[in-house]
Amino acid sequence: MSYEIIKNENSEITVKITVAQADFEKAVTGAYNKNKSKFNIPGFRKGKAPKVIIEKQYGQGVFYEDAVNALLPVHYDKAVEALSLEPVSRPDIDITNIEPGTDFEFTATFAVKPEFTLENYKGIEVEKIDAEVTEETVMAELEKTRDMNARLISVTDRPVQDGDTVYIDYKGFDGDVQFEGGTADNQELVIGSGKFIPGFEEQLIGKNIDEEMTVEVSFPENYHAEDLAGKPVKFEVKINDIKYKELPELDDEFAKDVSEFDTLEAYKESVKAELEEGAKTSAESAQRDKVIEAVAKLIPVEIPAKMVDAEIDNMLNEFNQQLSYQGLSLEQYIQFTGGSMDDFREQVREDALARVKTSLVIEKVVAQENFEIAEEEVEAELGKIAEMQGSDIEEIRTMFARDNFEYLKTNLKSRKAVDFLVENATLV
Structure with missing residues (x-):
């Protein structure tokens, strides 16, 4: 067996690997012993037919695939070790000779780490990243906490506004056919959240409790359900409840409620x-x-x-x-x-x-x-x-x-x- 680098270009190496005929025949015999029980040959008990008889009936190369699969990883690893190579990708294998009575030959092409010297890396200029926390940042964090501690208050004297939480029943129709997954009862939805199909939430603004309406929208072109992707559909919608968010006052009482601090x-x-x-x-x-x-x-x-x-x-x-x-x-x-x-x-x-x-x-x-x-x-x-x-x-x-x-x-x-x-x- 021999291993030879036949191409080395742009950190991609091709190695020619030659496996001695005797080793290939040994692998073929191993494949025969592994698979002989699978063959039914007239005149022989199952699994007892000689290798030469099976080859005569099914072809000379009947055991070559298993023999090759056994040889490739072993000799690829040996070639890499013998040539002191360090692959960084899976090899592309090309069998170049598998003729009976000759050495088995194949090539393996793979990438190796590029060789280079790194220069001028000490003192390299890089933009400084600051860790400043502004008053605006602190206030934004406090507003998040206020929002998390807000109460939802029911609305009875006005229609839906942007930012409201509504509770709706809806049924979706593709033409006159109700489609799967397009139905819900008392679904919670924050108007402006973008949770629903584009255009759906906006059409609820200005509507009142117990009002029923038809919402017409189109599913996005990349919608995961292919039968609905890009399609115009309609939803029959009923508004059950409208609530708005009441934020707590930002004062000492708020601090006591959400933290261990008194002020x-x-x-x-x-x-x-x-x-x-x-x-x-x-x-x-x-x-x-x-x-x-x-x-x-x-x-x-x-x-x-x-x-x-x-x-x-x-x-x-x-x-x-x-x-x-x-x-x-x-x-x-x-x-x-x-x-x-x-x-x-x-x-x-x-x-x-x-x-x-x-x-x-x-x-x-x-x-x-x-x-x-x-x-x-x-x-x-x-x-x-x-x-x-x-x-x-x-x-x-x-x-x-x-x-x-x-x-x-x-x-x-x-x-x-x-x-x-x-x-x-x-x-x-």
Whole structure:
């Protein structure tokens, strides 16, 4: 067997892999032993027909597919190890020779990390992100709390206004046919919330309690139910109740009701301090992202498309996992949003490219600055993780010791690299 790089261009490598004839025949025999019980050959008990008889009746290559499937991953891994390569994408396999009596040959094409030197990353100019909390921000937060503590008061002497909460019965019709999912009794709806089909809520303004009306709207073109997407429909609607929101006064009594403070001024100071802490954390995170983004622009080579595609796969798997907690799959989500998998992949391509560049930058800074992690740093991190998870530190140590703490050390090096870049950036 032999492994040979036959193309190396733009961080994409093609390897020619030759498997000796004897090894291929051994794999074919293994495929025969695995599958022989599936063949019924006249004159032989099931599973007892010789390999040559099965091949004569079903063709020379009857066992080739299983033999190839057994050989490909083994020899691909051996080739990668022998040639000291580090693939960052799944390989595209092309079988180039599978003739009887000859060596089995195939090629594997895949992306590898681009090789480059990162320069001029120390002192890079980056816009400074402030963590200022204004009086307007504090008041907006107080208004949110007022809104959360508002009371709904029934209205009997006026029609529906924008911002009211109404309770309605409705039935939806496509022509004269009532469509599925378009019916509800005493449904709560805040006018102006945009919860219903565009144009629906506006047509309720000016209507009174117990009034019945016909609301005519059209479903959006990308509506998840294909039989209704883009269609004009009508709803028979009856208003059962109208309520408006009564906000509490912003005074000391309000502060006592919603907090541990006796005065509005003390409560405001507490809200401001909390907002400042959150703003500081957000600003620090955003500042780190800005610095990484600026340094990533210094990468002097093109990022392989296959590497970005592999990161898109990772992102879709992560998103699919998140959706599964809500009882959805990625395919269902895409169907509901009216797109396609290809469209969705293109939507996340830019973010995937940014993630790849970030990873490459951090890895390169770690290497060029020769960052190392001391044992005491590992111990400190183990302690933090144990405290955060409420676990015994020995349990955490055992978990990370499985790979000799390499995963933990890699994360710590990455963090150290980002800290280094931020500390050495010029904020303007």
